[in-house]
Structures are given as structure tokens and as C-alpha cells.
Amino acid sequence: MLLCQISDLHIKANGQLAYGVVDTVSMLERCVQRIRTLPQQPDAVIATGDLVDLGTAAEYGLLRELLAPLSQPLYLLPGNHDERAALRASFPDHHYLNQCDPFIQWSVDDYPVRIIGIDTVLPGSGAGQLCQQRLSWLDQTLSAAPDRPTIVAMHHPPFVTGIGHMDKIGLDGIDGLAKVLTRHAQVERVIAGHLHRSITARFAGTVASVCPSPAHQVALDLSIDAADQFVMEPPGFQLHWWSGSQLVTHTACVDLAEGPFPFRENGKLID
Ligand SMILES: [Fe+2]
Secondary structure, eight states, X not given: OEEEXXXXXXXXXXXXXXXXXXXXXXXXXXXXXXXXXXXXXXSEEEEESOOBSSOOHHHHHHHHHHHTTOOSOEEEEOOTTOOHHHHHHHOTTOGGGGTXXXXXXXXXXXXXXXXXXXXXXXXXXXXXXXXXXXXXXHHHHHHTOTTSOEEEEOSSOSSOOSOHHHXXXXXXXXXXXXXXXXXXXXXXXXXXXXXXXXXXXXXXXXEEEEOOOSSOEEOOXXXXXXXXXXXXXXXXXXXXXXXXXXXXXXXXXXXXXXXXXXXXXXXEEOO
């Protein structure tokens, strides 16, 4: 099984650039094209929030068009830039979005690894929240299939990253989530977004990871006083490959670089 994760697309309508700089529409087009031409096609694609920038119907309509070339099943989660109602309205055929109303939480059981999406949105805030209702749903959903390897996906990562201005809009409810996850050893990974960088941390007996953005990345400044800034580092996405016994994650660049070049000639390393 190969799961492709994209995150923090921040699509804007009417040709607007994000923060006056980032052409998020053309950058997602490039990312979709890259995914379509991967040598191994993913079985599914998951988008872990900040799908659009302002949560408008026009943005979600454009997002739908941009993601349409993907042939795989697509699973969506909201981030702090999203609006649940507008997201649902633009993807009415995505019935899984209604499994846990009012929250957008869902489980998908169609693959060797079960995928559970969790809603960390706190409306009106950049920060995230996991309330008791959401955590109870997660606990019950995990209890229903204790022997199935599982990925738990959400927008806000469940750890402090060191990038001060992002940690100020971090996740409330991390301890509660840790209590739930430590009861369910089948959780192979917590995958998240929000940070627009590739980040990994040990968490609650599993591994928690953050996917880079196909658009802008948050500046790498591990200071509590880090300025609220982004950089145009190479855009990326992730491929989570299930080996049959282990989840292995590859971070991929959207843009192709020079190569590939051979290591060997006539069976010998090129000197
Ligand atoms: Fe974002």
C-alpha cells in the first residue's frame, strides 16, 4: 500500500497570490502532475488541511478542479484555514466527510493500513483543539479494529516543534490524545501538516510526522521568538509505504532535479 500525503495547499481564488507572493494554484498543479507521473502510483491521496486559504466556496471549487486529475481516492481533512461547511458543500460526493458531524472525522477501512482522520479545527483560531467528543470518537474507532495497523491523520501535529510562532498556534489536547493513543498499539503513525516542513517526533508510543507543503514552507528558526515568516524552499509531499509490517515514509520534491545518473558502468562504480 502506498499513501500519498499532501498538506497545506492554501488555494486562493481569482488569481490572488498567498501573502502577495505564493502562486499556490500553479504550485498545486505542479504537485498533482508530479504525483500523476510517479513511477509507482499511490493507492490513495490524503490532504491534511489548509486545503484553501480563506475557506470560501470559490476556493473550494477551484481546489476541486485542481485535484480532479488525480485518479486515486482522495481523502480530505480541514486545517485552521478551512471552513467545514464550505468544504463539505464543494465535495458532496465525499460521504466520509459526514461520519462524525459536526466534526470532519472519518475512518477508511479499504486498505491494508486503516486510515483515521481527526478534526483539530478550533473555528476562528489558528491553533488546534481536540475536545473530549473528538477524542472519545477516536478511542471508540480505534477500539473497533485493534489488530489493524492504523494511520491517524490530522492537521495540527501533536508536539511542540521549536518554531516559536507556530507553537503559539499549536494543538490543545495533546495530553488527551496521548492517553488515547497509548491504549492502542496498532497506531503506526500520526501524520500531520500545519508546519509546512518535514518534521518527525516520537509520540505516545508511535511516530508523529509533519508533511511539507507543495507551496511555501515555514522558515526554519528554532527560536521561541522566531519571526512569523515563510520561505520558498523546494516544495514537497510525502509517500507513506506499507511494507507489510512497517510504515516507511519518503519525502518527495515536487520539482524534478537533474538526473537520474547511473552509479555504475559495466558493473563498476564510476570513478
Ligand atoms: Fe498551512
